[in-house]
Amino acid sequence: MKKIAILLIITLTGFVSKSQTMSLNCESGNRSIEQGNCWAFGSVSYSNLEFRINGFWSMRTNQLTNLSTSACWVKTPWFKPGSGNITMKTRLENASGTSRGIVFTYVPYDANAISSTKEGTGTPFYTYNFATPLDIWVKDITVPIPTAIANSNQAYKIIISFIGSGGSGRAFADDLVIPGTYWANPTNNCLPQALIVDADNDGVQDIDDAYPNDAARAYNNVFPSSGYSTLMFEDLWPSLGDYDFNDYVVDYKINRITNAANKVVEIKAEFVSRAAGASRPNGFAFSFDGLSGSKITGVTGNKIFTPNPHTFNANGTEAGQTDAHFVVVSNIFKVLIPQGGGSGGVNTNPTAVRVPNDTTRMTISFNTTTNTTNLSEVTLAKFNPYLIVNQTRGTEIHLADKTPSSLVNSALLGTADDNSNAGSNRFYKTKNNLPWALNVTSSIPYMKETIDFTKGYNNFIDWSGSNGTTNTDWYLNLSNLRDNNNLY
Amino acid sequence: MKHIKLLTGIAIIIAASSCTKIKDADYTPTTSPKANNFKEIKVANNFNWSTTNNIELNVLGFASISPISNTFIVSSENQKEVYFASNTLMSESFTANFDLPSHVKQVRVTFGSISKVLDVNSKNISFDYLLPVVE
Numbered sequence A: 001m002k003k004i005a006i007l008l009i010i011t012l013t014g015f016v017s018k019s020q021t022m023s024l025n026c027e028s029g030n031r032s033i034e035q036g037n038c039w040a041f042g043s044v045s046y047s048n049l050e051f052r053i054n055g056f057w058s059m060r061t062n063q064l065t066n067l068s069t070s071a072c073w074v075k076t077p078w079f080k081p082g083s084g085n086i087t088m089k090t091r092l093e094n095a096s097g098t099s100r101g102i103v104f105t106y107v108p109y110d111a112n113a114i115s116s117t118k119e120g121t122g123t124p125f126y127t128y129n130f131a132t133p134l135d136i137w138v139k140d141i142t143v144p145i146p147t148a149i150a151n152s153n154q155a156y157k158i159i160i161s162f163i164g165s166g167g168s169g170r171a172f173a174d175d176l177v178i179p180g181t182y183w184a185n186p187t188n189n190c191l192p193q194a195l196i197v198d199a200d201n202d203g204v205q206d207i208d209d210a211y212p213n214d215a216a217r218a219y220n221n222v223f224p225s226s227g228y229s230t231l232m233f234e235d236l237w238p239s240l241g242d243y244d245f246n247d248y249v250v251d252y253k254i255n256r257i258t259n260a261a262n263k264v265v266e267i268k269a270e271f272v273s274r275a276a277g278a279s280r281p282n283g284f285a286f287s288f289d290g291l292s293g294s295k296i297t298g299v300t301g302n303k304i305f306t307p308n309p310h311t312f313n314a315n316g317t318e319a320g321q322t323d324a325h326f327v328v329v330s331n332i333f334k335v336l337i338p339q340g341g342g343s344g345g346v347n348t349n350p351t352a353v354r355v356p357n358d359t360t361r362m363t364i365s366f367n368t369t370t371n372t373t374n375l376s377e378v379t380l381a382k383f384n385p386y387l388i389v390n391q392t393r394g395t396e397i398h399l400a401d402k403t404p405s406s407l408v409n410s411a412l413l414g415t416a417d418d419n420s421n422a423g424s425n426r427f428y429k430t431k432n433n434l435p436w437a438l439n440v441t442s443s444i445p446y447m448k449e450t451i452d453f454t455k456g457y458n459n460f461i462d463w464s465g466s467n468g469t470t471n472t473d474w475y476l477n478l479s480n481l482r483d484n485n486n487l488y
Numbered sequence B: 001m002k003h004i005k006l007l008t009g010i011a012i013i014i015a016a017s018s019c020t021k022i023k024d025a026d027y028t029p030t031t032s033p034k035a036n037n038f039k040e041i042k043v044a045n046n047f048n049w050s051t052t053n054n055i056e057l058n059v060l061g062f063a064s065i066s067p068i069s070n071t072f073i074v075s076s077e078n079q080k081e082v083y084f085a086s087n088t089l090m091s092e093s094f095t096a097n098f099d100l101p102s103h104v105k106q107v108r109v110t111f112g113s114i115s116k117v118l119d120v121n122s123k124n125i126s127f128d129y130l131l132p133v134v135e
Helices: A002-012 A031-036 A460-465 B002-024
Strands: A015-018 A021-024 A040-042 A044-047 A058-061 A072-075 A079-081 A085-092 A099-108 A123-129 A139-144 A156-165 A171-182 A229-233 A248-258 A264-275 A283-292 A296-300 A323-329 A358-366 A383-388 A396-398 A437-440 B052-060 B069-075 B082-089 B094-101 B106-111 B114-119 B124-128
Touching: A031 A040, A040 A044, A044 A072, A072 A171, A079 A156, A085 A099, A099 A171, A123 A139, A156 A171, A248 A383, A264 A283, A264 A323, A323 A358, A383 A437, B052 B082, B052 B106, B069 B094, B082 B094, B114 B124
Parallel strands: B052 B124
Antiparallel strands: A015 A021, A021 A171, A040 A072, A044 A058, A058 A171, A072 A156, A079 A171, A085 A139, A085 A171, A099 A123, A099 A156, A229 A248, A229 A437, A248 A264, A264 A358, A283 A323, A283 A383, A296 A358, A383 A396, B052 B094, B069 B082, B069 B106, B106 B114
């Protein structure tokens, strides 16, 4: 259906590009399409009434009762005039009235003009007068391009004004052809096309290029779109926990850097470990569902401590995986060090010593010559972060319904309180569909130790109870949405 | 008259016994009581606990006269948050895929000087470059 629609637009568009000519035949039936190519209309519409001149549609003016050239008009886009004749067909809708005419005016580009259109002073150069007594027959008009502008290599517009006095009646016009080269930019307020400032010559103008001097990079594509998101885990899976969701709390933002061809060049990922209300040395990793390791050329910045349960490929992805998996921190207690030695909660008890947050900045490099990657392959929807529990590689805790890695101990799935069912792609949910991890698209305060998550966010129960359809702002820092007494 | 009294009596007995049955039955309310804590929350099988929606924006290309490329940007209405950016030919139809916080109900699409605000009423929305005719 979409292909048909675009085909229709291409087929019906009344503004046809021909070699060194511009033409307007109105067959789009929709002035918006012509306006999209920078034509303009004043009290001139499209009509398919019987008085149309050619095809299904023609231009039709309002009543011609005014000799002013600014009453009813059609204005071309900026173009570079060629030489030869402007041609057009026209007719009157009735024979009443004293006089009817068409005035042709050229308008130069004036960079210093106050108006946003940068139109200079117009010069009328030809007037066509309908012969009297007036009639309704089709006239072929031929108007020479003025020598003053022909082949000048400068940008001009032509305004075609319909005028009249006495009586009432409209004019039709069709099949306008003007010698010249289209020179307007519909994406720059229809101003003349200009040289794009593009220092690295990658095809993305500097004003839009996040890396104007680096031809290999063009755009930052960050999720979340501002600030950080917060991931929160319970780590007793497959058994239920206390639902304070603070066994590991990590903020993150993922910047997927793309080039001018919109291919992913690099991912800059930032993970801020904030709390570990756990008693076990867990690790943290992530993947993008379906992203092949063969697309990755390097991984740097992750924090791997010995001993660790991981082995890695030469490109830095974890070995033994079907998809590309990236270990962020192999042991969280090495970056959020429990005070007093050994294990124990970090930054969940307000009376205990606060440990500074730890930031891990990773760079993942992508193959950009073969086996390239589209942005759609590394979206938030495909982002799959997970906890690796107690240095036991096979024990993974993912967000609800996120697929475990190839290295998971599948014997644990569906045991204790977990109601996973790989056959129906159901993972990491209880029989009541409760999760072991939450991902919030904003950096939010987490719960103090052992306090139920619902006691910190007043509308969370209503949001989840509605299956996410109401109270969608439950996590925002707005009046009455939080109980700060229970938040760390 | 005797029959009427008898029928009325039977009706009262039936009605009374019916009330008793309803009262004594293992009655399940049509709406679950509100949860008091996380463990009591009940959600649908397909609820994924996400605070975002993955949006598909179907972009209908426009047959510009000369090839025009520019940066296609999907942002918040005030343009402070960018959800999607790509280098795009105006004539190209494509699907922009991006994640949007669930509470955001409008996005702005910008392509150079062309700008439109779109309502996000579903996970599939569409965009074309046409603007109302200005006279």
